[in-house]
Amino acid sequence: MRVGQAIASAKVLCGNLHVLLRDVAVEQEALEQLAAWCVQYTPAVSVDGQGVALEVEASLRLFGGHARLTAALRNGMHELGYRATIGIAPTPMAARLFARAEAQGIGVRSCVAIGELGGRIAGLPLFLLDWPQRTLALLADLGILRFKDILALPREGLARRFGPEVMADLDRLTGRMPDPRAPYVPPPTFHVRLELASEVESTQALLFPLRRLLSQMEGFLRGRGAGVQQLTLTLEPVRSKSTRIELAFASPEREADFILALARERLGRAQLAAPTLVIDLRAEALLDYTPRAATWLPGREEQTLGSERLLQRLSARIGRERVFGIALSDDHRPEHGWNQGRGQTPKPPTQRLRGLTPKPHFGARPLWLLHRPQKLVSEDGMPLHQGRLDFIAGPERIEAGWWDGEPVARDYFVAANPGGERFWVYREHHDPKCWYLHGVFA
């Protein structure tokens, strides 16, 4: 079988041939997505017909030279699930020629100096260009198959015989004529859909394709110097209702690994109604992203970053309301003396509430406070809790809250039982003067 063969004759040669139709629209879309991903390496990206052209001269120093840049591109494309052939040349057309030559299995060395270009392309076949079949056939009949043949011909005669377009192409290829390209402008939001090869039932198996989409998003966001704080992940089955997962972060993020780790926790808990066929990832609001410098010694900032990430990871799996901080509040009633900083992120040191720390006029406070005071049995007016309680300290009278309808009038004692356990107990002021257990000195 060979390229250009009719389907019918191919089927004769190979009985179980599976024919797939080429979808140009999808191809184009994929190229544009790749272009959006490439913007992280250079702002001058253009999509042309069957490839993406990058103007990298100005980016070489930043990315450590040609070799490293191409390696990064190759690895990145591989992560996205594509295989790329890459050509490097002083003109975009020559670069495409090199890339195509590599795809055809023709060995060619990349070239960075315009002076060497003529020599490098000399041996390449002409069919690597997008010229009309008729022109190529005509040239072949004349015995002109390679660039060295055509470049040796007199220019005037060539232009007269094959038209000015051919001449112009050759000039653009060799750099005699400028070849400006319209830069690709990435869309203002990120949206990508991935149709899986087959339906996937387990959420764990979705992580691999998801990782691919997230890498793509990372490249896109890098190119724009942006991050996202909110992401919508939709898992669409063939028929039934799709599952929507909203991921939200404390600060703009873009690292694929980090986002994947959060998504893993969320996916692990999600119940899928039906096997997924399409993954849809959408980020609407792009926010400025401040890259974090990696240092050898973790400083204050890295510590805060670590705390934030830990907090996000924990609340992603365990639930936002079950991961919290604690804070003092200014009230004498024990049950109102604290509050729950819900999903609180550790504050930078400058914002600390120094005013509310230790109150010297307090008596001893127990480490554990019971959510609701527990009524105690008493004997001869003395409370019992796993044995008779002996008072160690007290009473401390707390009388407050008459102004907001939750009045408290109690005498608090520190008490110990025979087992050596120490409790915080109180007696109500009003009759019947019941005893309550309110805290434990752990």
Next chain:
Amino acid sequence: MSALPQGVWRGGEFEKTPRITFPTGHAALDAQLPGGGWPMGALSEVLHDGTGIGEVKLLAAALVRAAESDRLIAWIDPPYLPYAPALAQAGLPLERCLVVRPLTHEDALWAAEQALRSGACGAVLFWPERQSRNVDYAWMRRLQMAAEAGRSMAVLFRSTLSGTHATPAHLRIVLESEDGHLMLRIPKRRGPPLTQPVALHAVDRPRTALAPAPARRARVSLALAAGHR
């Protein structure tokens, strides 16, 4: 014996590897702990029956040190809610405290591991037996590794029943209350096991230890040659 070369560890000595520790605030206890305090980057176990004997207060001084340089103190699945005024009285920075109340035992173990491994926590206090009586040895080992990776002080609070099980923890302390004193036994530490209990005065005055146990060095005449490089 004194002529033994460097790198030879004698059976009666504490571990020689330098390790960062947080002093407990009790001189008598510090003297009995290798490195002079709670080990950082390692798992410790506190075994006790009954809440309210001062089991957490024992850690107060170390927790204050662990929260330095803006690290968190994670409370994973505590039996009750930590009460903010008490923490403030103990000098703990409240804004560095993080309480996690998972619904299942698996989530609790996972949360403890994440907290330890992240490196964001100076100390992780974990009550693993709140939701399940048995804590898997393999899981304990994972926590130990996570503590090492995150340079975190991990403390597990368990009942004295688990004292019969093997532990990968570097330190195991058993607490008992006796006549208002807190009696500590150290069945496992990086060094010879402590035979005589240490007595600490009831919790409120942590800096004064009553009746310090004699710092008796176990006499072991056997010398073990450690791998000499």
